[in-house]
Amino acid sequence: MKKVMVCVTQQKNCDRLIKYGSGLLEDSEENGELLIVHIAHYDFKFLGKSSEGDALEYLYQKALEHDANLTVVRSNNVVQTLIDTAEKNEVTTVVIGETKNYKNSANMVDVVKDKLRSKDIELIVVP
Numbered sequence: 001m002k003k004v005m006v007c008v009t010q011q012k013n014c015d016r017l018i019k020y021g022s023g024l025l026e027d028s029e030e031n032g033e034l035l036i037v038h039i040a041h042y043d044f045k046f047l048g049k050s051s052e053g054d055a056l057e058y059l060y061q062k063a064l065e066h067d068a069n070l071t072v073v074r075s076n077n078v079v080q081t082l083i084d085t086a087e088k089n090e091v092t093t094v095v096i097g098e099t100k101n102y103k104n105s106a107n108m109v110d111v112v113k114d115k116l117r118s119k120d121i122e123l124i125v126v127p
Contacts, residue, residue, distance in 0.1 A: 001030060002030050005021075005089065005094045006018050006034065007039070007096045017097055022066045035068060039081045040072070041075065079108060086121055093121070096109065098125050
């Protein structure tokens, strides 16, 4: 079964990522599951909003619209928590948005790509 995990960070970007992940399942001939994941560092506001309740409600509604499971986690190690969540849920594909941080050593996309490659999980970066 195909399992797509969409990683969302900021509310303004998450809708297009969720639609992309949902489309991957619609285009597939096999059954699948969609998992929407937000992993927030303890130092940052949830989804960049001052009202965490509103942000959670927004994500919950998006999950309902796309028949997806929703997971929200706070962590001091966002990348490792993302990898652990993918493994725990036996995810086949991870969808993330393109990062604006182009420094190779700090580029989250490259770090995630390297870690997922060793676990045979496909990574799709949406511009």
